[in-house]
Amino acid sequence: MKTLLIxxxxxxxxxxxxxxxxxxxxxxxxxxxxxxELHAALSDYDAVLPTLRDNFSREVFEAVPNPRCKVLANFxxxxxxxxxxxxxxxxxxxxxxxxxxxxxxxxxAMTLMLMSARRAGEGERLVRAGQWDGWHPTQxxxxxxxxxxxxxxxxxxxxxxxxxxxxFGFGMSVVYFNRSAKTLGFNAxxxxxxxxxxxRVDVLVAAVPGGGATRHLINAEVFRSMQSxxxxxxxxxxxxxxxxxxxxxxxxxxxxxxxxxxxxFEPDVPKALRALDNVTLLPHLGTAALEVRxxxxxxxxxxxxxxxxxHDLPNRVN
Numbered sequence: 026m027k028t029l030l031i032x033x034x035x036x037x038x039x040x041x042x043x044x045x046x047x048x049x050x051x052x053x054x055x056x057x058x059x060x061x062e063l064h065a066a067l068s069d070y071d072a073v074l075p076t077l078r079d080n081f082s083r084e085v086f087e088a089v090p091n092p093r094c095k096v097l098a099n100f101x102x103x104x105x106x107x108x109x110x111x112x113x114x115x116x117x118x119x120x121x122x123x124x125x126x127x128x129x130x131x132x133x134a135m136t137l138m139l140m141s142a143r144r145a146g147e148g149e150r151l152v153r154a155g156q157w158d159g160w161h162p163t164q165x166x167x168x169x170x171x172x173x174x175x176x177x178x179x180x181x182x183x184x185x186x187x188x189x190x191x192x193f194g195f196g197m198s199v200v201y202f203n204r205s206a207k208t209l210g211f212n213a214x215x216x217x218x219x220x221x222x223x224x225r226v227d228v229l230v231a232a233v234p235g236g237g238a239t240r241h242l243i244n245a246e247v248f249r250s251m252q253s254x255x256x257x258x259x260x261x262x263x264x265x266x267x268x269x270x271x272x273x274x275x276x277x278x279x280x281x282x283x284x285x286x287x288x289x290f291e292p293d294v295p296k297a298l299r300a301l302d303n304v305t306l307l308p309h310l311g312t313a314a315l316e317v318r319x320x321x322x323x324x325x326x327x328x329x330x331x332x333x334x335x336h337d338l339p340n341r342v343n
Contacts, residue, residue: 027046027071028072029048029071030050030052030069030072030073031043032052032066033052033055033076034055035074036322038319039323046333047071050070057079064085066094067085067086068089069093071096074098074099074325074329077309078106079107080106090115092115094117097118097119098325098338099119099122100321100325101122102122102125104342119341120325120338120341121342125312126183126311131189134232134260138175141305144282145305168227171196174198174199174225175188175198175228176216177202178201178233178242178243179201179202179231180207181232184203189211198214199211199213200216201216202216202221219242220247223250223255227254229257231258235261240264243257243266245273248270248273249279252280253279255281256283257280257282257283259284259286262287266289271298281303284307286307286310292309
């Protein structure tokens, strides 16, 4: 029987779907694969179900030029931790799990928008520390979201889901920056440049894929373009943002606040960032709901089943 490595523990509903299809090994560690494990995954298994931070780089594929593994069915929509081009060169197909993560990630963006604008994290810390002295009319005044303008960087599935929530749920005006104009079921304006978008909005949301093309897309120039009351939200990938520039913008009051679910050197979060009250920090909760993780896993399973049957993978990316 063909062998499969699942690199992190997954919901039982997912693992059970693969019983009988593969001889399954589920790695018990929640840490990413180290270099020797990456090599072994390619050498010792016919298929691998990897996820975020399992860094299948070009160097890893070059170290195993004739891999036994023929498919990497990634658990997650983002696959910038896999060099898909290098994988193809050694005969490995790569797939991902789009669609399953869209609504959950968009909901997390809204959580961060509300928490940042209304200073919810700061307020909770105040209460937990026993330092709240009661309500008064000017206590912890934040920004009201309804009727404001949101800017979406990247109008893909997730960007559109965020924009829809903002438009229909909060009556917000939507402006977006994207490689091409999109036909949407609500009013939205496309900005010609990222700088123009940043200057026009009350909330700027990064919703682009990770990878070399988007690394530090959100940088010091973008933060300088933003209005001083505006908030920045990131639910995409950590390295989309120049974290040093973000910290400087928050420390100086160049922007009003930020809400982050991902970090440039995740899981390391700089002390300077953790020390700031005007930033909301979540531990990469974007898709952290059981039903969503099950759906993601089942989508990966469908890709593996298709490969096992010799069919085209539903979500092949290379």
